[in-house]
Amino acid sequence: MHEMGIATEIVRIVIESIPADLSDPRVERINLKVGKLAAVVPQSLNFCFEVAARQTPVEGAELHIEVIPVLAVCNDCQHRWTIEAPVFRCPQCDSGSLEVLSGRELDIESIELAEDG
Numbered sequence: 001m002h003e004m005g006i007a008t009e010i011v012r013i014v015i016e017s018i019p020a021d022l023s024d025p026r027v028e029r030i031n032l033k034v035g036k037l038a039a040v041v042p043q044s045l046n047f048c049f050e051v052a053a054r055q056t057p058v059e060g061a062e063l064h065i066e067v068i069p070v071l072a073v074c075n076d077c078q079h080r081w082t083i084e085a086p087v088f089r090c091p092q093c094d095s096g097s098l099e100v101l102s103g104r105e106l107d108i109e110s111i112e113l114a115e116d117g
């Protein structure tokens with residue numbers, strides 16, 4: 001369970017990115033990209049986020065989580081594919097030498113603030 005640490009970090013980053021000249025900022029939605037390999041359970045992250053956002057301008061914001069597939073490239077034949085099962089082997093040449101190109105990320109893609117009035 002590392003979701004609480006991640007949720008706290010998201011709240012901190014979002015608060016820091018709110019323009020200082022807004023008198024009563026309210027965050028409506030946070031778009032998050034999470035790689036499959038980041039081992040984050042979206043439901044659990046949503047729950048932790050709700051707790052971490054309490055008493056902050058982020059409270060009540062919707063956390064939208066997009067799960068990014070794991071993309072790998074074979075070091076031997078340069079074949080690229082998306083890993084579905086936990087089998088880390090090139091389906092084309094059966095090499096075990098590969099590099100994971102994506103799937104570990106955890107990025108805040110965008111933050112949407114509520115309109116005034």
Ligand SMILES: [Zn+2]
Pocket residue numbers: 074075076077078079090091092093094095
């Ligand atoms: Zn290969």
